[in-house]
Amino acid sequence: xxxxxxxxxxxxxxxxxxxxxxxxxxxxxxxxxxxxxxxxxxxxxxxxxxxxxxxxxxxxxxxxxxxxxxxxxxxxxxxxxxxxxxxxxxxxxxxxxxxxxxxxxxxxxxxxxxxxxxxxxxxxxxxxxxxxxxxxxxxxxxxxxxxxxxxxxxxxxxxxxxxxxxxxxxxxxxxxxxxxxxxxxxxxxxxxxxxxxxxxxxxxxxxxxxxxxxxxxxxxxxxxxxxxxxxxxxxxxxxxxxxxxxxxxxxxxxxxxxxxxxxxxxxxxxxxxxxxxxxxxxxxxxxxxxxxxxxxxxxxxxxxxxxxxxxxxxxxxxxxxxxxxxxxxxxxxxxxxxxxxxxxxxxx
Amino acid sequence: xxxxxxxxxxxxxxxxxxxxxxxxxxxxxxxxxxxxxxxxxxxxxxxxxxxxxxxxxxxxxxxxxxxxxxxxxxxxxxxxxxxxxxxxxxxxxxxxxxxxxxxxxxxxxxxxxxxxxxxxxxxxxxxxxxxxxxxxxxxxxxxxxxxxxxxxxxxxxxxxxxxxxxxxxxxxxxxxxxxxxxxxxxxxxxxxxxxxxxxxxxxxxxxxxxxxxxxxxxxxxxxxxxxxxxxxxxxxxxxxxxxxxxxxxxxxxxxxxxxxxxxxxxxxxxxxxxxxxxxxxxxxx
Numbered sequence: 301x302x303x304x305x306x307x308x309x310x311x312x313x314x315x316x317x318x319x320x321x322x323x324x325x326x327x328x329x330x331x332x333x334x335x336x337x338x339x340x341x342x343x344x345x346x347x348x349x350x351x352x353x354x355x356x357x358x359x360x361x362x363x364x365x366x367x368x369x370x371x372x373x374x375x376x377x378x379x380x381x382x383x384x385x386x387x388x389x390x391x392x393x394x395x396x397x398x399x400x401x402x403x404x405x406x407x408x409x410x411x412x413x414x415x416x417x418x419x420x421x422x423x424x425x426x427x428x429x430x431x432x433x434x435x436x437x438x439x440x441x442x443x444x445x446x447x448x449x450x451x452x453x454x455x456x457x458x459x460x461x462x463x464x465x466x467x468x469x470x471x472x473x474x475x476x477x478x479x480x481x482x483x484x485x486x487x488x489x490x491x492x493x494x495x496x497x498x499x500x501x502x503x504x505x506x507x508x509x510x511x512x513x514x515x516x517x518x519x520x521x522x523x524x525x526x527x528x529x530x531x532x533x534x535x536x537x538x539x540x541x542x543x544x545x546x547x548x549x550x551x552x553x554x555x556x557x558x559x560x561x562x563x564x565x566x567x568x569x570x571x572x573x574x575x576x577x578x579x580x581x582x583x584x585x586x587x588x589x590x591x592x593x594x595x596x597x598x599x600x601x602x603x604x605x606x607x608x609x610x611x612x613x614x615x616x617x618x619x620x621x622x623x624x625x626x627x628x629x630x631x632x633x634x635x636x637x638x639x640x641x642x643x644x645x646x647x648x
Numbered sequence: 649x650x651x652x653x654x655x656x657x658x659x660x661x662x663x664x665x666x667x668x669x670x671x672x673x674x675x676x677x678x679x680x681x682x683x684x685x686x687x688x689x690x691x692x693x694x695x696x697x698x699x700x701x702x703x704x705x706x707x708x709x710x711x712x713x714x715x716x717x718x719x720x721x722x723x724x725x726x727x728x729x730x731x732x733x734x735x736x737x738x739x740x741x742x743x744x745x746x747x748x749x750x751x752x753x754x755x756x757x758x759x760x761x762x763x764x765x766x767x768x769x770x771x772x773x774x775x776x777x778x779x780x781x782x783x784x785x786x787x788x789x790x791x792x793x794x795x796x797x798x799x800x801x802x803x804x805x806x807x808x809x810x811x812x813x814x815x816x817x818x819x820x821x822x823x824x825x826x827x828x829x830x831x832x833x834x835x836x837x838x839x840x841x842x843x844x845x846x847x848x849x850x851x852x853x854x855x856x857x858x859x860x861x862x863x864x865x866x867x868x869x870x871x872x873x874x875x876x877x878x879x880x881x882x883x884x885x886x887x888x889x890x891x892x893x894x895x896x897x898x899x900x901x902x903x904x905x906x907x908x909x910x911x912x913x914x915x916x917x918x919x920x921x922x923x924x925x926x927x928x929x930x931x932x933x
Contacts, residue, residue: 392692392932392933393932571672571673572669572670572672574690576889577889577930578889579672579673581817583817584817585817585818585851585853585854586854588853588854589853589854589855615929615931618932
């Protein structure tokens with residue numbers, strides 16, 4: 301009996317020791333120690349870094365993205381209204397994602413040229429769209445820039461320096477929808493905040509990294525200036541004409557053209573989207589039709605419709621936005637036309 | 649019936665294989681020419697349709713005296729149709745009507761049971777149920793089909809199953825089988841008529857195509873069979889993006905299936921065919 305009790309006591313002792321050891325082993329750094337907050341932690345977002353260095357806050361400054369607002373903003377961007385349908389659809393015709401991507405469109409945020417965007421898009425299978433991506437929209441300081449006054453006139457004036465007003469103009473004019481309520485725009489702003497540029501998105505050389513490290517300590521103004529060269533706070537917009545581009549020596553790429561047609565044109569004109577009345581696909585009927593209309597001075601000519609777009613009118617409010625030179629280069633236009641020609645089997 | 653099964657089997661056994669998405673745009677609109685197509689309206693879309701058929705181009709009632717039928721109006725239908733769901737449409741229309749059956753209000757519901765897919769489902773299958781009500785006052789002649797002793801005598805119904813396959817971007821074939829019931833008919837005529845038909849679309853270009861539509865009434869009573877013809881229509885479609893114009897030539901005078909299936913008497917061979925057109929416009933609500 302004594303022996304059995306001794307064995308039980310021994311087992312209990314060893315078991316208890318084992319439990320204590322393994323318990324603490326499993327929770328190392330949590331139960332057995334505490335961490336000091338690190339005041340020298342590298343900021344995660346670009347805005348955080350700029351503010352630490354003493355830059356001004358934007359008008360639409362949001363300290364922290366509220367998860368629930370981000371969700372609501374995202375639902376409105378993707379679906380035009382909250383998924384529980386507690387608000388009215390913003391537009392009958394479009395949702396934001398018809399024209400705007402939600403990811404970085406180029407490998408280097410400082411280079412958002414049409415060529416850089418196409419290359420990055422083809423690598424990552426990203427739609428090739430006429431409007432600026434919402435990723436980094438929060439970090440911009442000016443909207444509806446350049447030639448957008450030609451399309452929207454004085455309506456762009458209040459939007460040039462205000463993201464809040466730019467969202468409202470996009471809702472009422474670009475999407476031909478209703479004016480958004482204040483809370484809705486705030487939710488979209490929170491969603492934008494969740495898509496702000498991160499430090500890791502920016503592209504630095506090794507030399508620049510060292511320089512930045514030094515300037516952060518010694519010369520904050522130069523550090524801010526360097527950071528601001530690593531992204532664009534403005535997306536310029538230059539509208540073109542329907543003229544067929546002439547780029548001496550350029551050999552158009554059918555592969556690029558196919559991507560532009562498939563991930564650009566068909567993003568809206570695919571019959572499955574239901575966005576447009578003029579549906580298209582990659583079949584020869586469509587491609588042949590487009591190529592043969594290319595020299596017309598009307599909406600059926602690819603150069604014409606792409607550079608001019610269309611306008612909303614009574615009874616037909618949904619319209620096509622135009623591709624500025626910054627969103628579709630002259631070379632890319634030639635690529636697109638070349639693809640249509642190559643696919644027109646009756647020509648070859 | 650064997651012929652019908654043969655047609656259906658041809659459609660089902662189509663050889664072209666697509667990807668994995670729903671096959672869209674088999675037809676340019678919800679009608680082939682006069683009869684329904686398998687095409688549905690998008691959800692929350694309202695379509696306004698105007699259809700029109702003129703008088704006989706040739707024959708006794710045609711020719712230059714009636715400017716090849718343009719001086720006469722065979723039938724006109726104005727309708728609003730709405731996509732409740734992507735697979736469910738409803739519509740109401742008003743027809744001038746033909747002969748004694750004039751001033752006709754019609755309504756229909758249409759449901760897509762199967763949707764052709766790029767792989768897997770080879771066909772579309774759609775059910776259409778429609779009703780027509782001639783609302784003008786009954787005639788006093790008690791032997792007339794328009795005497796309508798009771799209100800229910802006015803009603804006529806058509807239920808159809810449509811099956812189609814888009815074989816390629818250019819070619820679509822549709823077969824239909826259905827039952828038409830008229831509550832009040834001539835003494836020798838039958839209330840219920842079975843019919844079967846075939847329709848096709850051949851696209852020549854992106855915006856231009858040829859259409860054909862034929863329906864055969866299977867059980868017309870012998871006593872009246874000689875008085876009636878089976879509706880045959882041929883036509884072209886012109887698409888402009890937003891509008892589609894369907895121009896057709898047909899021996900059927902009426903525009904609604906409750907009228908042209910049982911009531912077609914004009915004969916192509918006697919020059920009793922006419923020009924017609926329809927225009928439709930969709931609005932997002």
